[in-house]
Amino acid sequence: MRRCHRTQPRNYPSTGSAVLLPLRIKQGVAEAVEVLVCGGAPKGAFVNANNGRFDGALDTYGRIKISDPNPQWVMETMPLARVMGDMLLLPNGHVLIINGASAGVAGWELGRNPVLSPVTYTPDNQIGSRFEVQNPSRKPRVYHSTAVLLQDGRVLVGGSNPHDKYVFTNVLYPTELSLEAFSPSYLDSSSSSLRPRIISPKTKTKIRYGKRVAVTFAVSGPVDPNLVTVTMVSPSFNTHSFSMNQRLLVLDSGNSTKALGNSTYKVSVTAPPSGNFAPSGNYLLYVVHKEIPSPGIWVRMQR
Incomplete structure (x- = not known):
């Protein structure tokens, strides 16, 4: 761990990615507000790539607690170098880093050596044990690739076009129009026996700020009430290695999970206190x- 901010570029064309880490709400207050910035390309990489x-x-990646009075970057190392990666918040609060290349920069024909293996990052783990390499894809997805979280917890991955026009033959990385689910x-x-299924509320339920919400769910296997949380994820839209509108909230449950019988349980949570935490919407x-x-259900936050 290095407590410094290495002054390497991480914005276009040295394209890294960033997320706001999950907001854990306790008694109407976020415990911490942290930002994670991963990957990029070193100084001079754009000029060098244009010269072959x-x-x-x-x-490297940096993590900073912007809610601290004197926030400091903490720099660490990833298992795989990556430029043009996409970062998504998963429903359990982990971070997925997917797509991208291990050399070059963003832009037309300027990336090399696609990174086929996604990694997940677990924010609450100890330093040195936060990353896990996932199963690889067979499709290179570099410049102009994208990823979005699906309702069932999978991630829809698509695209890749490092060319000024669509080019499908006689190039190193052809235009890719396919989609795949990760x-x-x-x-x-x-x-599967640990996976919950929400019984109520029903999808499209309206939730008001600061109100208690009872969530009933079923699990086929044994449940540890201390290891149940409820999260809300805003739908994001992704381009150029950044997912706009992305945030995840861990709602305050106060260890309220109770067994109802027949493998069903109820947990009571408090909705976010205001639009500062969760702007109104779906x-x-x-x-x-x-x-x-x-699997997720759609809810609508409103005043």
Whole structure:
């Protein structure tokens, strides 16, 4: 761990990515507000790539607690260097880093060596054990690729076009118009007995700021009430390695999970206190048990 901010570029064309880490709300206050910035390309990489020399991408990431009175960057190392990666908040509060390249920069024909393996980042783990490399794709997805969270917890991945026009033949990385669904490890069949299913509220329920919300769910296997959380994820839209509108809130449950019988349970949570935490609009709501999220339901935050 390095407590410094290495002055390497992470914006276009040295394109890294960033997310606001999950906001945990306790008694109407966020416990901390932290930003995670990952990857990029070193100084001079854009000029070098235009001259046919493709520098290796950055393997560092920075995390900063912007709610501190004197915020400081904490720099660490990723298992895979990456430029042009996409970062998504998963329903269990982990961060997915997917797509991109390990050399060059963003722009026409300027990236090399696609990174096929996504990684997940667990913010609450100890330093040195926060990353897990996931199963690789077979499709290079570099400049102009994209990723978005789906309601069932999968991630829809698509695109890739490092050319000024659509080019499908006789190039290093042809234009890619396909879509594929990536399943994080929490969707492994070995975890199916731990996966919750929301019974109520019904989808499209309206939720008002600061009000208590009872969530009933079913789990086929044994439940640890201390390992149940409820999260809300705002729908994001992604381009050029950044997901606009993205945020995840961990709602205050006060350890209220209770068994109702027949493998059903109820947890009572408090909705976000104001639009400062969750602007009005549609969100996906998930029950998470032992870091395994349920399929989400749509809810609408309103005054």
